[in-house]
Amino acid sequence: MSKTIQRPGDTIFRGLAQSAAFVILVTLAAVALFLTAKGIPGITADADQVKHGTTFATFVIPLVFGTLWAALLALVFATPIAIGVALFISHYAPRRLSGPIGYVIDLLAAVPSVVFGAWGMMTLAPAMQGPYAWLEENLGFIPLFAGPASSTGRTMLTAALVLAIMILPIMTALCREIFLQTPRLNEEAALALGATRWEMVRMSVFPHAKSGIISAAMLSLGRALGETMAVAMVLSASGIITFNVISSTNPSTIAANIALSFNEASGLTVNALIATGLVLFVITFAVNFAARLLIGSPKRAKGAKK
Amino acid sequence: MAHHIDVTDLNIYYGDFLAVENVNISIPARSVTAFIGPSGCGKSTFLRSLNRMHEEIKGAHVDGKVIANGQDLYASTVDPVDVRRQIGMVFQRPNPFPTMSIAQNVLAGPRLNSKRMKKSTADDIVEKSLTRAGLWNEVKDRLGRPGSGLSGGQQQRLCIARAIAVEPDVLLMDEPCSALDPISTSVIEDLIHELKTDYTIAIVTHNMQQAARVSDRTAFFNLNGVGQPGRLIEHGPTELVFSNPSEAATEAYIQGRFG
């Protein structure tokens, strides 16, 4: 195959496009590199050199716990709702309504995180005080609700609820896409057998969508892990580890902790905070990586091109 | 200036797959040569190799020689972009640029290459090309309207006008009528007939009557089986190929026994 002549314009333009694509790689590498370079002094710092006054491991473990715990709770709340809403849009709502309904959910995605935080802090938390007291009184034997119930409502459960609302739109959108991809023939086959709508969904939509739902959940988990403002504003945090979700002492999350303490930090404390950021980056990277692997390779190469 | 094309020992590949094998043919100037044959026989692939459009598909390449105007189109010093300015192409489905008006579509070739020209020159090219494509009278009052507003047959003639506005020597047509109704088809066929006084024309068609109607020479391509490369079975004056083919396969195809 003979090498074809390249016009100078083509060479330059192609070079530009190629380097732009290369920027993605460089950026990701730079994020990892810079966080590592700036984080390592924070990891190795002695307890008396940093504001939190402990070794890095003691500092970061409660934060990692809080991060995973809050995200997991949010996922537990959001998943059934997202599946329900997605199903409503894809299979239950009248066809004319499904567009506007999808738009309403997308509106939720457009709300800035600081607004969620403000709402969670000023509206949701006070509203939850009553329910929390009730939970402590009636379900206090479950460790989750051991209490004492927070008098401000700014608890792990509130933060997780706000997180759940925040990841709802993305999860709904992903699930909706997956449900809509169910082969029409499978659905019609089920209906032709005399199945009710629910039986059709269970027989043809869910089996088809299973792995898609799991990866949607993992992508949303990635979002929840990294979400900062809602937790920073809603949660009243202290560096403990507890599964109690309604008390006034809660573990903070990595992201919220950075946001809350970065501006007062100096010296090695800054490095330690950056190191926690690195930990967060690694966790979300792993979760996203796994989710993308699950969505996986096939069906990628569709489109107008060769 | 129209000139003829000589093809020697041309093999055409998609990656490692040999799609068309060992073609030798001479396409004379100022005449219409039709390529016929069953689906997958490589006639379109061959046509696209004549102006180096073939290689726009990833991994596609050729070996052999295609000589036009004394120059091997596949020589290493030849820029495929220049080849396409000499050898224009009309596609199966009309594809006017949707963002451009009728006049802008006609001028697309020169304009997209940023050729500076005076308004009067541009107007001249538009009128001349559209007249040549037999479309001027139908669109002269709406040159500023989008090209996609025309009927299918008109769009295809707009595409022909767009191709000849570049002033090529050769026009390649890849099943130009297959997406059109019979009336538009006959208009285009008449147009081809007129255009051959100035251009060398090669046309791929799956419609044997069309080949018989418009072409001076016919080349029949065939393949032995799926996965086998396509081959040029025979070529010659259209009348001869249709009335007295020298190969049995050609006769079988022309009589509609397969394909």
Place this chain on the structure above:
Amino acid sequence: MTSLLTRPAAPSAGPPSLNRPAGRRPLPQGLTAAIWATSGLALATGFLTDLGGARGFGLAWLIAMLVPLASLVFEGRRKATDRFVTVLVVTAFMIAVIPLVSILSTVIAKGAPVLSAEFFTTSMRNVVGEGGGIQHAMLGTLIITGFATLISVPIGLFAAIYLIEYSDGGPTARGLRFLTDVMTGIPSIVAGLFAYALFVLIFGEGIRMGLGGAVALSVLMIPVVIRSSEEMLKLVPNELREASWALGVSRWRTIVKVVLPTALAGIVTGVTLAIARVIGETAPLLIIAGMTDSVNTNPLDGRMATLPVFAYSALMNPGVPPQPSIDRAWGAALTLLIIVMLLNLVARGISYLFSPAQRR
């Protein structure tokens, strides 16, 4: 409801039969419609009267449950299950809508009284207690988001062009797409830390700078721009590229003059949505752009206030007395919300106005 996912496909309700069992008649449509309407009424009553949203919701749900209940009596178990799931699915939607309504109404109720000409045209410089405004924060948001757009759009668009127009869809392209997806998942606070670490390298410890905010936002914005532009370039029919090549137009001119104009509306829509997404980002700006009370229009010179960070710090550190600051926070939140909604509307408008009557 999650357990549904792990359940095997076989229906437990026995083989479906065309013959309806004797004595089973379908519920009249009018009845179900009436129950649904009553349920909706209860919900509305809950929100509009002293009954309270939660009680109204519970009441509405109980009423709606009459449908599957009646169905169980008259239509049999399979139908009843079907109707029960319908109630669940509608419930899920209502649960999703309630916070949206609550957020919007809270922000509007608390923010709208604050908005005034003075609020938009003064900064917080030398303001203690009442008065002051968000001029500095609006300017900062405008500047930082503007620079982020200037950085992200060329990179994102060119990367998309590489993926669609140049790459052969081989391992390189697949790798890049994968990395783009992964990049979409970078937490915004990590982007802020990255910008900080980068700028510390250049300017020294403790740096705060508007441009840093723009870099952090770009990290979040680039993958979004790539993804949406890629989708739009894919929609351009290959025939148009071929038509252009066949006219002897080089590849790059084909891209610039045929492909991009054809995809323009979609690309602009995608960019607008990307802007809407990052304009509300708080965490990275808190880290690298910081907060100040004065107008600062130089992205290279120190702290720069932005709307989200303003709202955040006005709520979290209100000072004494707290109420004026909290009010300003809601005003800023409402302003931000309006900007984001407007951007979304604009994006939709563009894609609606320019969507070509797709003829192929």
